[in-house]
Every structure is written in structure tokens, then in C-alpha cells.
Amino acid sequence: MPAPRTVLLTGAAGGLGTLMRELLPPYGYELRLLDAVPLPDAPADGSAITADLADTQALRDAVRGVDAIVHLAGISLESTFDKILAANIQGTYNLYEAAREEGVRRVVFASSNHAVGYTPRPASPGELIPVDTPRRPDTFYGLSKCFGEDLASLYWDRHGIETVSIRIGSCFPEPKTVRMLSLWMSPADGARLLHASLTAEDVGHTVVYGSSANTRLWWDLSSARALGYEPQDDSEPYAAKLIAEQGELDPDSPADVNLGGPFCTDPPIWPR
Incomplete structure (x- = not known):
């Protein structure tokens, strides 16, 4: 498909949304911004919309005329089932209905590693978790990402609405924990993956893992690379400092033995 020009970015005020507001436009996109809270630095051109995912008319207005949607909105940590249901499940359904009604043909959906969180992390270096591994959500949050996929x-x-569902690891300027050394996606690589997901042809519904080309990588990036994604970054420069501060992962700890990390504890603990 031709490279889309106007893209609706939901969750534009969130952490990942804030990063992508700066990093996507250089690829040639004009962004329409949507969030439930006002953007503190909203553009003066009216391209920022304050609306909740429960507002179906506002969603139709927001998607009207865009070429594609990058859906980052919703609750990004564990919460009560009722809150996850409203924001991540009902809200995502509302967005897809708006896309269908307005004829939008491409969505990039922010899924999560927590859709497969109870998958054991690889036991040996070089072993990679395939993208078709059975889903094993670790929380109501992870369950909502299974629903979204x-x-x-x-x-x-x-x-006929095409979607790339990206199981994002952790997208921050730098990894914060030893676990993130395996799942980290640099913001620059995040923009590269979103661009590839927006422009690849004939994706149907494709599920990919979202991370940089980390030396300690746990999962298979081949389906992301098939879209044209070429990650440029690696978490390894941060490894020595993080390991010195936090120690190596504990093979007997529930927070360390599974892909979902601390989300696999009861109750879940943070960071992601």
C-alpha cells in the first residue's frame, strides 16, 4: 500500500505516544493526536483531540479522513478488570468500529509481551521465543492485549482492515532493569518499526515482537523484519551498569523466570 500520510495517534499524551509524536513526523507523517487528557503542548492547528475511547462519535470524527491509525491508548499497567474492560477491551472495539465505519484500512495495534507473559524465558543464549508461541497472559492487562490481537x-x-499487532517489550530512552536488556526497544527503533508496520504491503493481520536488536534478545524478530524493520540499536551498552546495580536474573524468582517478569507475581510489581 502507498505510504500513509495522515495518521491518527491514540494515546498521544502517554509515554510512548509522547516519544512517537517527535519521531514519526520525520518519516513524512502528519499526525492527528488523540488522548483522554489534554496535551500540555498541543499544536495550535487543531490536530489534537481530547476524547475518551468510550465516546464513539468523537472516535468517528477523529478517524475520518486519516490513512491509518497507530493505537497506543488504554491502560498500560495492571488494573481492575472493570477498568481494563472499559479502556482496553471496549475502547479498542470502539476504535475498530470507527475505523470500519470511516473506511480506514490500516491499524497498528500496541500489543504487549504480557500477552505471552507466562511463557518461560529462554533457558540458553541464542534460544528465541517464536511469535506463534501459545498466548499466556499474565494479567488482566495482558488478557486485554490477547483480545486486541x-x-x-x-x-x-x-x-478487510489490516493490522500489525506489535508485542512491545519496553520502549524507553534506555533500559531500566536487567530484564529490559532482553526486551528493550529504543525510541528510534520504535519509530522504525511503526513506519515499517504502516507501509508494508499485504500484512493482513500480522503479529510481531517489538524490540531492538539486543545482544540478550529473548524473542524472534523475523516477522518484524519481514515488514522491512531493521533495528539499529542494542541494549548491551547499558548491561554492565544495570547488572552491577541489580545483579543477574534469579532463576528461582517468579519475577525473573517468565517473559512477563514482575507481572507474573501476585500482585504484579513494577516496573514493566
Whole structure:
């Protein structure tokens, strides 16, 4: 498909949304911004919309005329089921309905490693978790990402809306924990992956892992690379400092033995 020009970015005031507001435009995108809270530095051109995902009319207005949607909005940590249901499940459904009604044909959905969080991390260096590993959500949050992936699949099969679902690891300027050395995606690589997901042809519904080309990588990036994604960064320069401060991962700790890390504890602990 031709490179989309106007992209709706939901969750534009969040951590990842804030990073992508700066990093996506150099790829040639004009961003329309949506968040439930006002953006403190909203553009003066009216391209920033303050609306909740429960507001179906506002969503239709927001998606009207865009070429694609990058859906980052929702609750990004564990919460009560009712809150996850409203924001991440009902809200994502509302967005896809708005896309269907307004004829938007491409969505990039921010899924998460927590959709497969109870998958054991690789036991040896070089072993990689495939993207078709059975889903094993570690929280209501992770469960909502499983729902989002299935919803995307349904809207492709039934309505022809293409989606790339990106199981994001941790996208911060630098990794914060030893675990993140394996799952970290630099902001620059995040923009590269979003651009590839927006421009690749014939994606249908594709699920990919989202991280940089980390030396300590735990999962298989081949489906992301098939979109044209070429990660440029590696978490290894941060490894010595983090390991000196935090120690190596503990093979007997519930927070260290599974892909979802501290989300696999009861109750979940942070950071991600």
C-alpha cells in the first residue's frame, strides 16, 4: 500500500505516544493526536483531540479522513478488570468500529509481551521465543492485549482492515532493569518499526515482537523484519551498569523466570 500520510495517534499524551509524536513526523507523517487528557503542548492547528475511547462519535470524527491509525491508548499497567474492560477491551472495539465505519484500512495495534507473559524465558543464549508461541497472559492487562490481537484478526477476516499487532517489550530512552536488556526497544527503533508496520504491503493481520536488536534478545524478530524493520540499536551498552546495580536474573524468582517478569507475581510489581 502507498505510504500513509495522515495518521491518527491514540494515546498521544502517554509515554510512548509522547516519544512517537517527535519521531514519526520525520518519516513524512502528519499526525492527528488523540488522548483522554489534554496535551500540555498541543499544536495550535487543531490536530489534537481530547476524547475518551468510550465516546464513539468523537472516535468517528477523529478517524475520518486519516490513512491509518497507530493505537497506543488504554491502560498500560495492571488494573481492575472493570477498568481494563472499559479502556482496553471496549475502547479498542470502539476504535475498530470507527475505523470500519470511516473506511480506514490500516491499524497498528500496541500489543504487549504480557500477552505471552507466562511463557518461560529462554533457558540458553541464542534460544528465541517464536511469535506463534501459545498466548499466556499474565494479567488482566495482558488478557486485554490477547483480545486486541483477536479483534484485529476478526476485522481483517470480516472487514478487510489490516493490522500489525506489535508485542512491545519496553520502549524507553534506555533500559531500566536487567530484564529490559532482553526486551528493550529504543525510541528510534520504535519509530522504525511503526513506519515499517504502516507501509508494508499485504500484512493482513500480522503479529510481531517489538524490540531492538539486543545482544540478550529473548524473542524472534523475523516477522518484524519481514515488514522491512531493521533495528539499529542494542541494549548491551547499558548491561554492565544495570547488572552491577541489580545483579543477574534469579532463576528461582517468579519475577525473573517468565517473559512477563514482575507481572507474573501476585500482585504484579513494577516496573514493566
